[in-house]
Amino acid sequence: MSVSLQSEAINVAAEYAQLVGDSPGAAVATFTGHVRDHSDAHAVTELELEHYPEMAHKVLEELGQSAAERFGLSSWRIVHRFGRLAVSETIVWVGAVANHRGEAISACELMMDTLKTDAPFWKREQGPMGEQWVASRDSDTERRARWQSRETQ
């Protein structure tokens, strides 16, 4: 039931053990995001993540709590990196524990879809062509909107 913003590597095995240890449940779902070696048009050799610490923490706490309420989670965790990351390093990890797989999987999807557009992080890619800020994607905004339309149904 917590958030971690960190510059150090994410220890996925330790995070999983902690998540399940906090609340043994029948269904555990997790998502792990890694740094890609390419973007739409070019190779990526390194990623830098800028963030707004106070706001990021608040937004992710509220997101975890709302996912917990919506899907009846007994435990959840959101871990996000900031600073410099090499290709293939883990950039984000989310986990959810529920009574059934549907709720656990949906909670992870909601947390990921929402954090990509609502949590104040900005990616800057470095590659053979130099450095550039990553532009937001319409597909991310659309995935985020799916959850809002379900909320109103």
Place this chain on the structure above:
Amino acid sequence: MASGSVSITIKLFSALREALGESEFELDLTDISVVGAQVDVAAIKSLLSERGAAWKEALNQPNLVHALNHKVVFTDAVVSEGDELAFFPPMTGG
């Protein structure tokens, strides 16, 4: 407010911070604050736009995000003494 001095903290992130060369500063609102009148985010944007063409352009991007005390708001949100107002491009985490 009664003392006559009104200030807020402005924070800039990502491409906006880079374009404007500042990440955080105090903004004195005394000149635009009228007793009894409310100052909103739009008024702050107008005030900062007077700093030059780069500011005007950066703060008038159609997809600019404004966060008041760590919450995304529209430009009609009312700003008060001691608030923290941040401007940044759309977020790209995850």
